[in-house]
Amino acid sequence: MNSKDYFDQVAQKWDKMREGFFSEAVREKAFSVAGLQTGKMAADIGAGSGFMTEGLLRKGIRVIAVDQSEAMLSEMKRKFIGLQEVEYRIGEAERLPIADETVDYVFANMFLHHVESPAAAIKEMVRILNPGGKMVITDLDEHRFEFLKTEHHDRWMGFKREEVKQWLKEAGLRNAVVDCVGENCCAQSSCGSDFASISIFVASGEK
Ligand SMILES: C[S@@+](CC[C@H](N)C(=O)[O-])C[C@H]1O[C@@H](n2cnc3c(N)ncnc32)[C@H](O)[C@@H]1O
Numbered sequence: 001m002n003s004k005d006y007f008d009q010v011a012q013k014w015d016k017m018r019e020g021f022f023s024e025a026v027r028e029k030a031f032s033v034a035g036l037q038t039g040k041m042a043a044d045i046g047a048g049s050g051f052m053t054e055g056l057l058r059k060g061i062r063v064i065a066v067d068q069s070e071a072m073l074s075e076m077k078r079k080f081i082g083l084q085e086v087e088y089r090i091g092e093a094e095r096l097p098i099a100d101e102t103v104d105y106v107f108a109n110m111f112l113h114h115v116e117s118p119a120a121a122i123k124e125m126v127r128i129l130n131p132g133g134k135m136v137i138t139d140l141d142e143h144r145f146e147f148l149k150t151e152h153h154d155r156w157m158g159f160k161r162e163e164v165k166q167w168l169k170e171a172g173l174r175n176a177v178v179d180c181v182g183e184n185c186c187a188q189s190s191c192g193s194d195f196a197s198i199s200i201f202v203a204s205g206e207k
Helices: 003-021 025-036 051-058 070-079 118-128 148-153 161-172
Strands: 041-045 063-067 086-090 101-109 127-139 174-188 194-207
Touching: 003 070, 003 174, 025 101, 025 127, 025 161, 041 051, 041 118, 041 174, 051 063, 051 101, 051 161, 063 174, 070 086, 101 118, 118 127, 118 148, 118 161, 127 161, 161 174
Parallel strands: 041 063, 041 101, 063 086, 101 127
Antiparallel strands: 127 194, 174 194
């Protein structure tokens, strides 16, 4: 099974799974780092069933939500039915379906550790940012939990913060900072023998 098939399969139960992994504190930290201003436009990359999008809509931000999984986006559409402030686009990390310099913010929560080339995905996210726009990535610090690869289709076992900072700089972002969210992502292995508790970082920069 590939990553897209996996997320198609878990789409209907993703919100419940997500609640067990991490809380709303993650998106609140990302929003505070971004310094959100009502009326602006954001992209939510690897949007899933809309965890970040939901928080952004509540704060008066318009959102373009992008994901590889039709099933995930269908879940989101079902939840936000009738809302004009969100657009749903199927797309891949390497070729986002958004024109150059379109959005004021790019958010990507728990997306980077699933992509083939994190550095290339960051460059692609920077491409769609307006000059002066902010990118905020929330993801996992480097860890040792192999079961997340086999059971949750993670491609990377988290990241070194210095490496992420370097990718932001190489993509042309100013004021690149990688900091603590102050919350861990937690998951139990299916056989119950291993329990992961992994600190979450927030990486940000300005175009
Ligand atoms: C762990 S989920 C996180 C979903 C959401 N951001 C959240 O916080 O609940 C990762 C999401 O990224 C999407 N994804 C993974 N690799 C992708 C890729 N290469 N291109 C586009 N979307 C991808 C998956 O389909 C999935 O919905």
